[in-house]
Amino acid sequence: DTAVSQTPKYLVTQMGNDKSIKCEQNLGHDTMYWYKQDSKKFLKIMFSYNNKELIINETVPNRFSPKSPDKAHLNLHINSLELGDSAVYFCASSQAGVSGNTIYFGEGSWLTVV
Amino acid sequence: ILNVEQSPQSLHVQEGDSTNFTCSFPSSNFYALHWYRWETAKSPEALFVMTLNGDEKKKGRISATLNTKEGYSYLYIKGSQPEDSATYLCAFNSGYSTLTFGKGTMLLVSP
Numbered sequence: 001d002t003a004v005s006q007t008p009k010y011l012v013t014q015m016g017n018d019k020s021i022k023c024e025q026n027l028g029h030d031t032m033y034w035y036k037q038d039s040k041k042f043l044k045i046m047f048s049y050n051n052k053e054l055i056i057n058e059t060v061p062n063r064f065s066p067k068s069p070d071k072a073h074l075n076l077h078i079n080s081l082e083l084g085d086s087a088v089y090f091c092a093s094s095q096a097g098v099s100g101n102t103i104y105f106g107e108g109s110w111l112t113v114v
Numbered sequence: 115i116l117n118v119e120q121s122p123q124s125l126h127v128q129e130g131d132s133t134n135f136t137c138s139f140p141s142s143n144f145y146a147l148h149w150y151r152w153e154t155a156k157s158p159e160a161l162f163v164m165t166l167n168g169d170e171k172k173k174g175r176i177s178a179t180l181n182t183k184e185g186y187s188y189l190y191i192k193g194s195q196p197e198d199s200a201t202y203l204c205a206f207n208s209g210y211s212t213l214t215f216g217k218g219t220m221l222l223v224s225p
Contacts (some may be wrong), residue, residue: 043215
């Protein structure tokens, strides 16, 4: 059983398109995250959701929007895709925030914008 | 801006060798230090979450130590095996709901 699953794993799309990446966790965690692996290979936080409330929103473009229909899901919507959005996006979850708690990651979604 | 540095950037050892990596992080506002093991195209896998100065944790042949006063953690692998080949990431938590990751140390273990 996959604890944190995200789909699609690979996505190739054209500039200007709108796309979504879905994420589901079956661990009963109350906090979910989206991370982006940037061009320098750092994993950087994009969003964090706790009990359906956004608690972190790093300085990402507002073309990116997280949507959480329930505690087990946090989907990432991206509007008007740009070449620079090409990256690997990771969904993750933890119980009650990361402070001292293990964070569980999905396998990543490879987004390529052409 | 929080700075988390890992060294070396990459490492190539022979099967059976023991090895260690370093993670340096800010010594102020420390809450937790996480270590992850990451194989390409797989999920980063949590190894340790360390919160107390002087903490030592062990999982099989892998162990880690923590010095929060000077801002560093060491990860040790005893008797490396080819299946240990992966990128090892450390991440610093300052008490907010986010982790600041280092770039990782890429380990390759040759048979």
